[in-house]
Amino acid sequence: MRWTNHEQSVEIFPPKEFNFTECLRFLNRSEQEILHKIQDCVLSKLLNVNGELILVEISCSLVSIIVNLPHSNQPLLVRKRIVAYIWEWFDLDQNLADFYILAAQDKVLQNLACSYSGLRIICIPDLFEALVWAILGQQIHLAYAYTLKKHLVEEFGECLTIEGSTYWHFPSYQKIAGLDVDSLRKYTHTSKKADYIIGIAKAMMEGELTKETLLMKQNCRDFLLTYKGIGPWTAEYVMMKCLHFPSAFPISDVGLHQALKKQLGLERKPTIDETKELAVNWEGWQAYAAFYLWRSLYE
The missing domain is CATH 1.10.340.30 (Hypothetical protein; domain 2)
Known part of the structure; x- marks a missing residue:
């Protein structure tokens, strides 16, 4: 993790394959979401660090993620844990270069990878x-x-x-x-x-x-x-x-099948066997393939 500590904020430097705007679009997919708020491209979330509730406000510059701590003056150890949570939430440990190489050669993922470049799996660290x-x-x-x-x-x-x-x-x-x-x-x-x-x-x-x-x-x-x-x-x-397995694949997911039907222009959703056949090309990156397909449902 690369980050810098400031008086009222911390600054996180993500990998180059990161698009905060795309991540916000996915996080904003339901008006019923209660665990975060998004307003004017600022993402607000309540964290529990060592039993203390801390509000963080997350935005993005051209090169970094800015995490404002407007209502707290936290010691360095607490700030490290806040950074670790956000780093994990946006799955920033994954090197997506190989995924994009794979996607560029795949009929299902090619357009999605271009459209949503920099989107990362929005994880659930807890x-x-x-x-x-x-x-x-x-x-x-x-x-x-x-x-x-x-x-x-x-x-x-x-x-x-x-x-x-x-x-x-x-x-x-x-x-x-x-x-x-x-x-x-x-x-x-x-x-x-x-x-x-x-x-x-x-x-x-x-x-x-x-x-x-x-x-x-x-x-x-x-x-x-x-x-x-x-x-x-x-x-x-x-x-x-939660566990960051890039090869995890919820193959029976209804949304996944609906997205595949849409991307391939099919008259019906693909069967499990047909989905397995498509996923042969996604070996090692099935989780990201599924996530990008889910994203396509929220246009």
Whole structure:
């Protein structure tokens, strides 16, 4: 990570394949989003660093990401953690040069890579948030999933009100682990999903399920699949959005199939086998292929 510390801000220097405007377009895809705000090309987000809620305001210059800390005077260690979060949120460790070389030779990705150049996977650094979001979204429309998340965060999350605006942080697994299914059900669509989420929260409370544990597993996908509520799509989604596996591929994703139908001018969505055949050319970069295809749905 390359960054510079200033009195009221930090300045982050991303890789050259980074387009903040494109990332904002993806982050702005739902009016129901509650975990960040975007106004006049400034992205505001509430972070929890060592138990303290800190509002950050993120914008971009020609060469850097500017992170203003308007309501805090944080020590260097805290600022390092803020930078680390933002670096991970925008997946800035990935070197996209090879992806763009691959995409330039692929009939599906060629135009997308040009149109959305510099777009990076918008990650979910917190494992519990990533798992809950994936479980909430199972077998329901995306807009409804956003509504459920909004209500869940407003009921169980933390917030900070500054100058009349309220900013929210996702509920902790410690908070959710102490709930029963009936208390959570109306925020999760079904009792089964409530049970799954509470089970995940308890596993994290006990320390058996952590990002560190998953990253050390020889096959973290199989390990994730041992938990109730985590199927192949959920596991691949979390590996893609939280664990930074560029080859993770939620191949059964409805949005992915819809995007492929659109890009290829098909009369029907491709089958799983047809999607596998297309993805042969994306080896090692399936996650980015999927993400760029998702992006194409938000024109």
